Amino acid sequence: MKNPFIKISLYAAFIFLITNCASKKNNGATEDKKDIPLKDTVVYVQKNTSEKKTFFKDSDKETAWVDSIYSKMTVQEKIGQLFMVSAYSNKDSVHVNQISKLIEDYKIGNVIFFQGGPVRQAKLTNLYQSKAKVPLMIGIDAEWGLAMRLDSTYRYPWNMTLGAIQDLSLIENVGRNMAAENKRIGVHFNFAPVLDINTNPKNPIIGNRSFGEDKVNVTEKALALMKGIQGNGVFCTGKHFPGHGDTSTDSHHALPTVNFSKERMELVELYPYKKLFDEGLASVMVAHLNIPSLESQPNCPSSASYNVVTNLLQKELGFNGLIFTDGLAMKGAANFKGPGDLEIAVILAGNDILLCPENVPVAFQKLEEAYNTQVITEERLAHSVKKILHFKYKAGLNKYKPIDLNNLYNDLNPSQNDALHYKLYENAITVLKNEKEILPIKDLSEKIAYIKLGEDTNSAFVSTLKKYTEITEVKDTNLDSLNKELKKFDKVIISYHKVNKAWEKQEFTLQEMLWLKEIAKHNNVILDIFAKPYSLLSINNFDDIEGLVVSYQNSDISQVVSAGLLFGAIEAKGKLPVSINDAFHVNDGLTTEKLNRLAFTAPENVNMNPAILSKIDVVAQKAIDGKMAPGMQVLVARKGNVIFQKSYGAQTYDNGKKVTDTDLYDVASISKMISTLPNVMQLYDKNKVELDTKLKDMLPFFAKTNKENITFKDLLNHYAGLQAWIPFYKATLDSNNKPSQKYYRKIAENGFTTKVADSLYIRNDYHDTIMKIIAESPVALKKEYKYSDFTFIILKEYLERKTHKKLEDLSKENFFSSLGMNNTLYNPLDKFDKSNIAPTEIDNYFRHQVIQGYVHDMAAAMEGGVAGHAGIFSNAMDVAKMMQLFLQKGNYGGIQYFSPQTFDAFNTCYYKNQGVLRGLGFDKRVHKGGPTCDCVSEASFGHTGFTGNMAWTDPETEIVYVFLSNRTYPEVVNDENKLAKGKIREEIQQIIQDAIIR
Numbered sequence: 001m002k003n004p005f006i007k008i009s010l011y012a013a014f015i016f017l018i019t020n021c022a023s024k025k026n027n028g029a030t031e032d033k034k035d036i037p038l039k040d041t042v043v044y045v046q047k048n049t050s051e052k053k054t055f056f057k058d059s060d061k062e063t064a065w066v067d068s069i070y071s072k073m074t075v076q077e078k079i080g081q082l083f084m085v086s087a088y089s090n091k092d093s094v095h096v097n098q099i100s101k102l103i104e105d106y107k108i109g110n111v112i113f114f115q116g117g118p119v120r121q122a123k124l125t126n127l128y129q130s131k132a133k134v135p136l137m138i139g140i141d142a143e144w145g146l147a148m149r150l151d152s153t154y155r156y157p158w159n160m161t162l163g164a165i166q167d168l169s170l171i172e173n174v175g176r177n178m179a180a181e182n183k184r185i186g187v188h189f190n191f192a193p194v195l196d197i198n199t200n201p202k203n204p205i206i207g208n209r210s211f212g213e214d215k216v217n218v219t220e221k222a223l224a225l226m227k228g229i230q231g232n233g234v235f236c237t238g239k240h241f242p243g244h245g246d247t248s249t250d251s252h253h254a255l256p257t258v259n260f261s262k263e264r265m266e267l268v269e270l271y272p273y274k275k276l277f278d279e280g281l282a283s284v285m286v287a288h289l290n291i292p293s294l295e296s297q298p299n300c301p302s303s304a305s306y307n308v309v310t311n312l313l314q315k316e317l318g319f320n321g322l323i324f325t326d327g328l329a330m331k332g333a334a335n336f337k338g339p340g341d342l343e344i345a346v347i348l349a350g351n352d353i354l355l356c357p358e359n360v361p362v363a364f365q366k367l368e369e370a371y372n373t374q375v376i377t378e379e380r381l382a383h384s385v386k387k388i389l390h391f392k393y394k395a396g397l398n399k400y401k402p403i404d405l406n407n408l409y410n411d412l413n414p415s416q417n418d419a420l421h422y423k424l425y426e427n428a429i430t431v432l433k434n435e436k437e438i439l440p441i442k443d444l445s446e447k448i449a450y451i452k453l454g455e456d457t458n459s460a461f462v463s464t465l466k467k468y469t470e471i472t473e474v475k476d477t478n479l480d481s482l483n484k485e486l487k488k489f490d491k492v493i494i495s496y497h498k499v500n501k502a503w504e505k506q507e508f509t510l511q512e513m514l515w516l517k518e519i520a521k522h523n524n525v526i527l528d529i530f531a532k533p534y535s536l537l538s539i540n541n542f543d544d545i546e547g548l549v550v551s552y553q554n555s556d557i558s559q560v561v562s563a564g565l566l567f568g569a570i571e572a573k574g575k576l577p578v579s580i581n582d583a584f585h586v587n588d589g590l591t592t593e594k595l596n597r598l599a600f601t602a603p604e605n606v607n608m609n610p611a612i613l614s615k616i617d618v619v620a621q622k623a624i625d626g627k628m629a630p631g632m633q634v635l636v637a638r639k640g641n642v643i644f645q646k647s648y649g650a651q652t653y654d655n656g657k658k659v660t661d662t663d664l665y666d667v668a669s670i671s672k673m674i675s676t677l678p679n680v681m682q683l684y685d686k687n688k689v690e691l692d693t694k695l696k697d698m699l700p701f702f703a704k705t706n707k708e709n710i711t712f713k714d715l716l717n718h719y720a721g722l723q724a725w726i727p728f729y730k731a732t733l734d735s736n737n738k739p740s741q742k743y744y745r746k747i748a749e750n751g752f753t754t755k756v757a758d759s760l761y762i763r764n765d766y767h768d769t770i771m772k773i774i775a776e777s778p779v780a781l782k783k784e785y786k787y788s789d790f791t792f793i794i795l796k797e798y799l800e801r802k803t804h805k806k807l808e809d810l811s812k813e814n815f816f817s818s819l820g821m822n823n824t825l826y827n828p829l830d831k832f833d834k835s836n837i838a839p840t841e842i843d844n845y846f847r848h849q850v851i852q853g854y855v856h857d858m859a860a861a862m863e864g865g866v867a868g869h870a871g872i873f874s875n876a877m878d879v880a881k882m883m884q885l886f887l888q889k890g891n892y893g894g895i896q897y898f899s900p901q902t903f904d905a906f907n908t909c910y911y912k913n914q915g916v917l918r919g920l921g922f923d924k925r926v927h928k929g930g931p932t933c934d935c936v937s938e939a940s941f942g943h944t945g946f947t948g949n950m951a952w953t954d955p956e957t958e959i960v961y962v963f964l965s966n967r968t969y970p971e972v973v974n975d976e977n978k979l980a981k982g983k984i985r986e987e988i989q990q991i992i993q994d995a996i997i998r
Contacts, residue, residue, distance in 0.1 A: 058390060065398050066389040069134060070382065077133065079367050080107030081385045082347065084139060084324070086356045089116025089124050089150075096124065103131045106364050109388060110353060112139040117151050118185055118412055122403040125186045135397035137388070139189035139237075143209055146181050152409060153181070154417045155500075157424055159194055159221070160532065161552040163211035163577030164428040164589070168224040173420055175228020182234045184411050186403040188395040190229055191237040191285060191324075193222035195272040196245035198578065201534050205250040206240075208532050212577025213245075214586045219272040223279055230282060235391065237324060238276055240287035241313060242294070242302060243269025251332035255301055257290040265293070274317060282391070283322035284313065286351060288332030301333050303346050310350035322391055327356035334358055340366030347376060352384040415611070418557065419604035425551070425561040426601075430533075430574035431590040433548035438491070438526060439592050440568030442894060444469040444820040446490035451475075451482075451519065453512045454497035454531070454554075461495055461530070461559035464600065466662075467877050468567040469820040479515055483522050492523045493566065497554045498531040506531040507538045520544035528562055530554035536580045550576065560600050567820075568595030568894065569640075595894040597820075598884055599641045603995065606638040612995035613644050619987050620648040623965075628978040629948050631659035631838065632965035635876035636992055637884065639958045645876065651838045652969060664828050664837045664873040665964040666856050668945030671872035672792045674824070674882040675811045677921040678897065679799050680716075681890075681906055682814060685898035688802065691905070698798045701771065706779045714783075715791050716920035719911055721780030722788035728770055729846050729858040732762070737845065754864040755827075757847040757854045762862055770859065771797060785916045789859065789869040796868025808866050818895055819881045824874040827865040829853040837873065838966040840947050845973065856947055856968060876962040883942070883953045883960045907941055933986040935993040950985045961992055 058066075070078070085108055087099050102108045111128060113121050129136055142148045147155035156174050165171060182190050197218050198210035211221040226236045240251075242265060249256035260269070273284070286309055288301040294312060295305040302308040303325045313319050325346050328334065337345055339359035344366060346354065357363045370376045392398070431439060441448070450471050452458050465471045472489070476482035486492055494516065498506040508516065516539070519525060526547035529535055533550050542548060549572075551562040564570050575589035603610040616634055623629050631649030635642060647659040667674070683689050689698065689712055696708035710720040732743040745752040745761045752761045774790050796807050803810060808826045816824050828837055832853075839852035846858055853873075860867035885892040886907075889900035906920040917925045922941035926932050931944045932952060942952030948967025953960050967979040979985070 062390060062393045065393050066386055069389055070386055073134075073385075075368065075371060075381075076364075077107040078381055078385045079364060079371065081109035081134070081388050082343075082352070082354050082367070083108040083357060083360060083364075084110035084112050084137070084353050084355050085360060086327075086329075087111045087113050087124065087128070089113065089120035091116075096127070099124075099128060100131055102360050103128055103136070106360055107133065108136075108360065109134060109392075110137040110139065112141065112191075112356065113187075114141070114149055116149070118146065118153055119405065119408055121150060122185055122405055122408055126402045129186075129400065129402065134389075135392060135400040137189065137392055137395060137397065138187045139191060140182065140187045141191040142178065142182070142187075143192045143194055145178055146185065146412065153412050155555075156417075156421070157428065157553055157558075158208040159211045160198075160208040160577055161428050162225075162424065163217055163221055164430050164550075164552065164574035165221075165424060166573060166575060167427050168220060170420070170423055170427060171221050171224035172228040172231075174424070175225040175230075176232050177228075177417060177420060178225075179229045179232035179234040181412050182229075183232070184403075184408065187234065188391075188397075189235045189237055189283065191239060192229070193225045193236060193238060194240070195219075195222050195238045195276065196240055196243055197268060197272070198245045199268070200246040200248060201537060201578065203245065203247055205247070205252065206244055207534065210245055212586065213579060214577070215268055215271040217577060217587070219275045222272055223276055226276060226279065226281060230280065235282035235322075235395070237283040237285050237322075238273060238281050239285035240289075240326060241273065241284050242287070242289070242291070242308060244287050244289065245269065247289070251288045251326065252330045253332075255288060255290050255299060255332040255335065257292075260291075260293060262293045265291075270317070273319075277317060277319050281319075281321060283324060284319060285324045285326055285355070286313070286346075287326050288330055288336075299336065301336050303328075303333055303351065304336060304342070304349050306349045308349070309346075314350060322387060323350065323352045325351045325353070325355045328354060329356050329358040339363050343367055344370050344375065347380070347384070352387055415602065416604055419602035421555075421557045422561060422601045422605060425558045426570050426573070428552055428574045429558070429562050429565055429572060430550040430552075430576050430588075431548070431565075431572040431592055432550060432576065432580075432584050432588055433542060433545060434590050434592065435546040436524070438524060438547040439549070439566060439572075440595055441469075441491065441526075441566055442568070442595065443818075444567075444893070445817040447488060448472070449474045449486055449489040449492045449523075451492060451494045452497065453494060453508070453516065456497040456499050456530070456554050458495055458497045458530075458559065460556040461497075461528075461563050464560045464563035465493065465566070467820075468563070468569075468597065470822040479518055482515075483518060486519065486523050490524065491526065492519060493526045493528065494519065496527070496529040496531055496535070498535065500554045506535040508535060513538060517541075517544070526566065528566070530558060530562070533576060533578055533580060536584075539583075542583055550574070564597075564599045565592070567597055568593060569597045569599035570594060593894070596640060596884075596888055596891060597893045598637055598881060601641040601643060603638075603643040604997075606641050606643055607997040608636075608638055608643055609995045609997055612991060615991050616644070616646070616988050617648075619984060619991065620646075623979065623982065623984045624649040626978060626982060627653065628982050628984055629965035629967035630656070630969055632948075632963060633659065633661065633663070633665070633876040634988060635880050635960070635962040637880055637960040640884065640888075642877075642880065651966070657835060659838065661877065662823065662836065662875060664823060664832060664875055665949065665966060666838075666840045666870075666945075666947050667872050667874050667879065667949050667951075667964065668857060668870050668947040669789075670874075670879065670943050670945045670949050670951050671860075671870045672868065673921060673943040673951065674874070674879060675815075675872050676792050676795050676799065676807065676868040677906075678815055678882070678885075679807070679810050680795055680921070681898045681902055683799070683802065684712075684905070685890075685902040695794070699794065699801065701797070702775060702794075705775050707775065710779075713910060713920065715794065716906075717785070717911055717916055717918050718787045718791060719783065719785055719914075719916055720788075720791070721783060721786065722790045723777050724786060725789045725859070726773060726777065727858065728773065728862055732766070732862075733846070738848065739846070754862075755854075756861045756864070757843075757851065758849055760847055762864075767863060770862065785911070785914070785918070792868035793859070794868070796866075799868075806866070807868065815882070815885075815897065819878075819885065819892060821874070821878040821881055824872060824878040824882075826855075826871045826873070827853075828873040839969055840966050841968050841972060842970045844971070874964075876964050879951050879962045879964070880960050883951050883962065886941070887953045887955060887958065887960060907939075931985070933990040933993065935990050944985070948979050950989075952989065957993070957996060959992060959996075961989055963988060 145156040146153035211218040247256035339362040343363040528549040571594040572592040636644035691713040696703040734740040840856035857870035860870035889903040890898040937956040940954035948965035
């Protein structure tokens with residue numbers, strides 16, 4: 001039998017040699033390992049830390065539990081606690097059995113999860129915990145949320161995106177959300193925040209994982225994130241100590257060298273660590289770096305350096321939390337020593353947890369041998385193991401409960417995440433150039449072209465741009481012909497979209513840079529990049545780019561928010577977290593003007609409950625199933641933000657084209673409110689007409705008629721005694737109830753150019769006949785309320801004679817163009833394809849055809865599609881703009897269209913005591929039988945339309961509600977108006993009010 005003493009002595013000598021770098025001071029002298037403190041809770045003396053916070057206090061119960069567990073452990077169980085092994089929930093049973101075996105045979109105490117899915121991971125966590133004698137501590141490397149590792153989970157912005165945000169409370173909220181998700185899935189340690197200061201733009205492994213290049217900014221953001229995470233019951237791990245920000249090598253593949261003096265590192269790289277230590281950072285991950293100024297042993301990784309881990313981190317900086325190595329399978333460490341020898345070296349250096357070891361059985365065996373030979377003493381082992389047990393107690397593992405799998409997916413993806421996401425981008429997006437005040441885009445009558453660069457998706461950006469104004473997407477494979485086409489436009493928006501992956505290269509290609517340079521040289525350009533700010537490094541000259549916006553990442557929400565910023569719906573607040581050559585410097589960032597245009601956000605951001613709003617889906621489907629309308633658009637805005645916009649059903653019942661948000665509807669009487677009325681309000685605002693102005697003075701045509709003394713106020717209040725309507729078309733039909741040849745032609749010809757429908761033209765002079773019939777129509781003897789279309793037919797006549805312009809031109813020039821209501825117009829077939837317009841009826845009594853793209857109202861049709869009371873086609877988004885203008889008392893997009901006093905005058909009930917619940921042109925009937933639920937305030941106002949529409953605004957709750965449909969399809973003969981009887985619009989309005997978080 002061999003002499004065991006000789007065997008142990010030889011092994012001890014071998015261990016001494018392989019751990020040489022862990023036993024060096026900066027001067028190369030041997031350090032006595034007995035200097036390592038051995039108390040259960042280690043508190044080192046830190047320079048100038050008399051006010052250092054004691055974050056992790058150990059209670060008597062905690063200490064008793066730790067001592068009790070430790071005293072019952074075998075040496076093997078103690079050694080097992082040092083390991084945190086890699087686990088995956090997207091691998092097969094072989095992998096699961098391997099991890100189970102490590103837990104059962106080697107008593108490993110900790111698991112870190114990587115790729116997979118949340119439910120699968122939760123099931124595996126429960127499985128692995130069931131096999132552990134002492135509950136496992138679970139970690140995850142989830143710097144931007146669980147989505148960094150797991151599918152079906154929420155992805156928060158990268159740290160560099162957060163680095164642009166000035167409101168630290170938002171960063172803390174990110175941490176709070178992350179903590180909730182980690183706890184829900186059974187994770188105790190999140191390996192965040194990244195404390196690396198990314199002063200090297202070419203850093204291959206940190207980059208967007210850093211908050212930026214400024215140490216103060218990095219520290220503030222990291223601290224806020226830490227407070228959010230740790231303040232809600234999950235431990236943080238600051239990394240990568242002592243600083244991986246200025247490296248040009250990826251430590252996964254080789255050992256990076258950091259050639260800074262210790263003084264420089266104390267001034268820069270260590271700055272955030274000192275601050276976070278003072279605030280109670282739970283743990284630190286030590287990087288694999290070659291730092292000659294801190295460790296004299298050549299090519300000794302910092303994770304294996306006693307000088308770095310013990311002398312610097314613990315003694316000098318006074319850190320008393322848990323210390324993780326970086327992944328030991330990474331080549332930066334694995335190339336230094338083999339399995340087992342490396343684990344011994346890093347333990348002797350002062351680390352507590354061996355992260356992702358390459359070979360657990362070999363490492364376990366060598367650690368056990370090192371313990372048996374006193375290379376690793378019982379005191380050294382107890383120091384780390386008891387510290388680990390203390391953290392397990394603090395994590396609640398003394399009372400371990402399995403993860404509840406019920407509703408796990410929904411719990412990990414609450415709607416509030418989107419609400420925060422909107423706020424993050426509203427505060428992060430950064431404007432770096434704004435020459436000629438090109439931002440925000442104010443004049444919506446300008447012609448704007450759009451060009452896309454980059455390979456990733458851009459649909460949310462383009463669709464949102466088009467919600468503000470008309471945008472023309474220009475595509476061409478030839479640069480010269482492209483520039484020729486762009487000469488037609490006043491501005492060109494170029495957006496750059498790259499795949500939203502942290503380690504993906506995002507540089508412009510040579511062709512993209514050439515195109516950008518040439519387009520910018522000849523056009524007024526706004527460049528918006530949905531990529532890392534470092535992607536701008538490849539652009540040598542920004543002189544020809546008038547507007548430059550950094551939106552940081554390519555997501556639907558970033559695209560929506562950025563589009564809103566371009567048009568002034570929000571202001572720019574972000575500051576650049578890194579420098580871009582000499583062109584832009586860290587903390588650069590311009591503010592832009594906020595115009596009060598509608599923005600887009602999540603319901604929670606305006607105190608609305610999305611779960612309640614989702615009930616609108618059920619009501620809409622009820623209407624479709626009940627044949628109340630084949631389809632519809634519903635939009636809700638609050639406090640200047642669109643929070644709900646959906647389209648339902650199809651244009652017809654026969655499985656026709658699905659309704660989209662951009663489809664147009666005949667809005668019927670809503671035409672009065674969004675076209676004729678605002679033009680009248682402008683004249684009133686300019687003192688061209690007054691409340692007591694008489695009709696004979698407005699239109700001499702009515703002098704010496706029974707209507708001559710009707711006042712402007714009574715006219716708009718429908719308190720003038722006018723008839724409700726007259727079916728003018730009936731007098732123009734022949735004996736077969738078909739359009740008479742006396743009045744109509746199938747093709748346009750001299751005197752018959754007023755188009756009524758497809759292949760149907762009416763005599764041009766028939767308008768005079770209609771006006772004559774109205775003038776001669778009877779007036780009620782008793783003054784009382786009676787709703788009449790004649791009011792707005794008369795007002796159209798007044799407007800056109802007063803201004804010498806057609807109503808369609810007035811509305812476009814005065815409102816639609818500057819409001820960006822480019823989907824709002826009379827006679828939409830002049831601009832839009834029929835397929836994008838919902839049909840209103842199969843007419844078998846007048847025009848004898850499908851009415852699609854032509855106004856449904858017969859009198860308006862006889863006026864060539866343009867009338868004061870009907871004729872407008874629009875979609876919910878455009879209607880909402882006008883309603884928001886009213887809500888803002890005449891102001892929208894920085895333009896005051898009429899004074900607040902004028903709006904108040906028109907929104908007043910002048911005959912409330914007489915039971916007339918109307919303003920001047922606005923419906924205000926908030927009562928039983930009215931068009932609203934009883935839930936809206938008396939200050940609310942709006943209008944409904946015969947074809948199945950409603951637009952309503954409530955100043956008290958700041959809500960705009962638009963409902964558009966074609967409930968008249970396929971026919972209105974013997975009209976039952978199921979939509980009105982079913983009170984669908986009112987039910988949705990009640991849901992909206994119920995959704996307000998009081």
